[in-house]
Amino acid sequence: MIYTVTLNPSIDYIVEVDQFKVNQLNRTKRDTKFPGGKGINVSRVLNRINVDSIALGFLGGFTGSFIQDFLKGEQIQTDFIEVSEDTRINVKLKSDSETEINGLGPSISSLQYEQILEKIKQLKSGDTIILAGNVAPNMPSDFYETVSKECGNKGIDVIVDTSGPSLLNVLKHKPFLIKPNHHELGEIFETEVHTIEEAALYGKKLVALGAKHVIVSMAGDGAVLCTSDKIYTANVPKGNVVNSVGAGDSLVAGFVGTYKKTGNLLESFKFSIASGSATAFSADLCQKADIERLVSQIEVSEITGGVKG
Numbered sequence: 001m002i003y004t005v006t007l008n009p010s011i012d013y014i015v016e017v018d019q020f021k022v023n024q025l026n027r028t029k030r031d032t033k034f035p036g037g038k039g040i041n042v043s044r045v046l047n048r049i050n051v052d053s054i055a056l057g058f059l060g061g062f063t064g065s066f067i068q069d070f071l072k073g074e075q076i077q078t079d080f081i082e083v084s085e086d087t088r089i090n091v092k093l094k095s096d097s098e099t100e101i102n103g104l105g106p107s108i109s110s111l112q113y114e115q116i117l118e119k120i121k122q123l124k125s126g127d128t129i130i131l132a133g134n135v136a137p138n139m140p141s142d143f144y145e146t147v148s149k150e151c152g153n154k155g156i157d158v159i160v161d162t163s164g165p166s167l168l169n170v171l172k173h174k175p176f177l178i179k180p181n182h183h184e185l186g187e188i189f190e191t192e193v194h195t196i197e198e199a200a201l202y203g204k205k206l207v208a209l210g211a212k213h214v215i216v217s218m219a220g221d222g223a224v225l226c227t228s229d230k231i232y233t234a235n236v237p238k239g240n241v242v243n244s245v246g247a248g249d250s251l252v253a254g255f256v257g258t259y260k261k262t263g264n265l266l267e268s269f270k271f272s273i274a275s276g277s278a279t280a281f282s283a284d285l286c287q288k289a290d291i292e293r294l295v296s297q298i299e300v301s302e303i304t305g306g307v308k309g
């Protein structure tokens with residue numbers, strides 16, 4: 001079974017405003033609410049490509065109930081721990097450009113922390129766990145490291161989609177996949193990553209530090225996949241970007257879901273990019289038919305001759 005962990009879920013409140021103006025009353029052209037948080041997005045996309053998962057994490061209050069009901073409506077299995085404060089609402093303002101205001105989210109007690117660890121301890125060899133997003137406020141910042149160690153020792157594939165020290169610290173536990181975007185990759189090495197060659201160079205360093213597979217996404221500029229002995233690059237399909245929220249999560253779901261079905265790394269890389277782009281081109285997360293339509297536009301090639309560094 002695949003488990004997704006969202007420590008700090010959200011209702012994503014998508015607000016569309018024509019020519020947003022600060023210091024003035026703006027009226028929405030359209031607004032929608034979706035369950036959000038990176039792990040939840042991964043579970044929703046997995047579901048759309050017919051791959052089962054169980055969504056774990058913390059939910060509370062009326063906002064938590066909205067998410068629970070929405071996921072139930074999509075027939076997604078959940079096993080959330082209830083917290084007393086309301087789950088946060090994240091505002092995604094779409095106008096000439098996109099602005100996000102993400103809430104702080106409920107604090108997690110030490111008892112609730114123990115409860116989620118206990119649930120994760122029940123996972124077995126052959127399971128997959130996807131740790132996505134930032135650790136909730138006042139939870140131990142080494143949560144992902146603790147879980148990666150526990151799961152890695154049991155033969156559970158661990159996928160981590162986070163940034164900064166939380167990401168660096170899991171590498172020694174050999175995660176199956178990490179997926180920094182090029183900005184996050186640059187931050188890790190205190191540099192800037194602009195080109196495919198730079199993404200390959202620094203992605204390879206993350207493999208040397210322990211990651212089994214690294215996908216570096218570069219928004220509309222392509223992506224790089226690094227493995228223990230090969231580096232691949234791929235283009236992204238062309239289209240009209242209407243929503244970047246959840247594109248990275250869709251990429252993770254596309255990769256993991258396809259790998260579970262086929263065991264084929266390059267096919268999974270292609271579907272991961274098609275899933276990310278299908279979400280970028282849709283108002284909500286991607287649908288299976290959109291992914292299938294885009295996948296034929298993606299060409300993967302191996303970077304031969306090595307990367308200097």
Ligand SMILES: Nc1ncnc2c1ncn2[C@@H]1O[C@H](COP(=O)(O)OP(=O)(O)OP(=O)(O)O)[C@@H](O)[C@H]1O
Pocket residue numbers: 181182217218219220221222223236237238239241244245246247248249251272273274275276277278280
């Ligand atoms: N302009 C674009 N054109 C086509 N596809 C895109 C574009 N921007 C993003 N994508 C798709 O979304 C994937 C993830 O995008 P990005 O590199 O921005 O990751 P991210 O920062 O994790 O995403 P998110 O916006 O979810 O935080 C890309 O690999 C690509 O498939």
Ligand SMILES: O=P(O)(O)OC[C@@]1(O)O[C@H](CO)[C@@H](O)[C@@H]1O
Pocket residue numbers: 008010012035036037038041090102133134245246247248249
């Ligand atoms: O505040 P975090 O946890 O860093 O990010 C949360 C979030 O922006 O990430 C998802 C998109 O990836 C959204 O559904 C959600 O609102």
